[in-house]
Amino acid sequence: MKKSERIHQMLRFINQKQHFTLQDLMHEFQISKRTALRDIASLEEIGAPIYAEYGRNGGYRLLNPMQLPPISFNSQEIYALYFAMQALQSFTNLPFQVSFHSIHEKFINELSESQRQDIERMQHRISFRHTEQVKDSAHLETLLTAAVKNSVLKIDYQQSTRTIQPIAIYSMKGYWYCQAYDINKEAYRVFRCDRITSAETTNIDPLVDLKEITIQNAHSLWQPSEQGVPFKCLISQAGIEQFQQEHYPSMKLIYETENTYVVGSYEPTEIDFIINYLARFGKSLKIIEPITLKEELRQYYRDLIDTI
Structure with missing residues (x-):
C-alpha cells in the first residue's frame, strides 16, 4: 500500500477510534513501529488534532472528530467491487429490494472515462456463471x-x-434460506424463504443467548427432533468436494481411521428429500446405516430405471 493511501485510511481509522496506540496502527496496517511513528508525524503535518497521552494506559487521542475527504477507490478496488456486483444478477429478490441494474448504473456513472472503458473491456473478457434464483x-x-x-x-x-428469531439469511442453489430459532419448538431450524407467505414483527423479547450467534456458527445449534433418524454414509474424495459445495445443517463430515463419512439425521417426513440428495452423489457415496435408508435408495434407482 502506498503511503498516501495508507495515510488516507489511517485518518478514517483514528477518526473512528478517537483513542489509539502505536500497536493499534501496527496491527491494523501491518507496519513497523518506526513507520507508525512517521505516519503519526505525517498526520500531524496535515492538521490532524492528535496529542500523546503518557502513562500505563497511554497512547494517542484525537481532540475532536475530523471532516474526512470523500472516499476514493483505486483501479483494483473498482474491479473488485464490479466483480462483487455480478452476483446480484442471479437474484430476482434481494434484501431491501435493491436491483442490480440500479446499482450498476450508479456505479458506472461515478467512474472516470478510462475506468468505464476498462469495465466495458472486462465485460468481454470474463464470464460469471450463476445459479438462477x-x-x-x-x-x-x-x-x-x-x-x-x-x-x-x-x-x-x-x-x-x-414464531421465530432469525439469525441470518443465505442463498444456495437458487433458493434463499433463513437460519432461525423456532420459539415454539425450542429448536434451531432452517426455513426456505420462498415458503414464508407472511412475516410480521412481534413484541416478544428475543433470546439473549442468540446475540453472539453468526451465520458462521449457527449450524452448531442444530438438534434433531425426537423422531429424527440418524444416518451414516461412506464418502469418497470426489464426494467430499460435492458435499462441501452443498450440504445442510443436519449433516457433517467425520473422519475415522482412513475413511471419511457423512453423518447426520433426517425427519421421517423428509425421506424423499434425503433420498434425492444422496442420489446425487452416485458411486461416490455408500449408505452404511440405517438399512431402511439403503433400501429406500435402492427402490429410488429401480423406479428410475423403470421410467427409462
Whole structure:
C-alpha cells in the first residue's frame, strides 16, 4: 500500500477510534513501529488534532472528530467491487429490494472515462456463471432486519404459523434460506424463504443467548427432533468436494481411521428429500446405516430405471 493511501485510511481509522496506540496502527496496517511513528508525524503535518497521552494506559487521542475527504477507490478496488456486483444478477429478490441494474448504473456513472472503458473491456473478457434464483422470496427484507435487530417474528410457513428469531439469511442453489430459532419448538431450524407467505414483527423479547450467534456458527445449534433418524454414509474424495459445495445443517463430515463419512439425521417426513440428495452423489457415496435408508435408495434407482 502506498503511503498516501495508507495515510488516507489511517485518518478514517483514528477518526473512528478517537483513542489509539502505536500497536493499534501496527496491527491494523501491518507496519513497523518506526513507520507508525512517521505516519503519526505525517498526520500531524496535515492538521490532524492528535496529542500523546503518557502513562500505563497511554497512547494517542484525537481532540475532536475530523471532516474526512470523500472516499476514493483505486483501479483494483473498482474491479473488485464490479466483480462483487455480478452476483446480484442471479437474484430476482434481494434484501431491501435493491436491483442490480440500479446499482450498476450508479456505479458506472461515478467512474472516470478510462475506468468505464476498462469495465466495458472486462465485460468481454470474463464470464460469471450463476445459479438462477428458482422462486421468489417476498420477505427477505423483514427477515434480515429481524436478524440484524435481534427481534422475533411471527411467520406463516407451509400452512402453519411459527414464531421465530432469525439469525441470518443465505442463498444456495437458487433458493434463499433463513437460519432461525423456532420459539415454539425450542429448536434451531432452517426455513426456505420462498415458503414464508407472511412475516410480521412481534413484541416478544428475543433470546439473549442468540446475540453472539453468526451465520458462521449457527449450524452448531442444530438438534434433531425426537423422531429424527440418524444416518451414516461412506464418502469418497470426489464426494467430499460435492458435499462441501452443498450440504445442510443436519449433516457433517467425520473422519475415522482412513475413511471419511457423512453423518447426520433426517425427519421421517423428509425421506424423499434425503433420498434425492444422496442420489446425487452416485458411486461416490455408500449408505452404511440405517438399512431402511439403503433400501429406500435402492427402490429410488429401480423406479428410475423403470421410467427409462
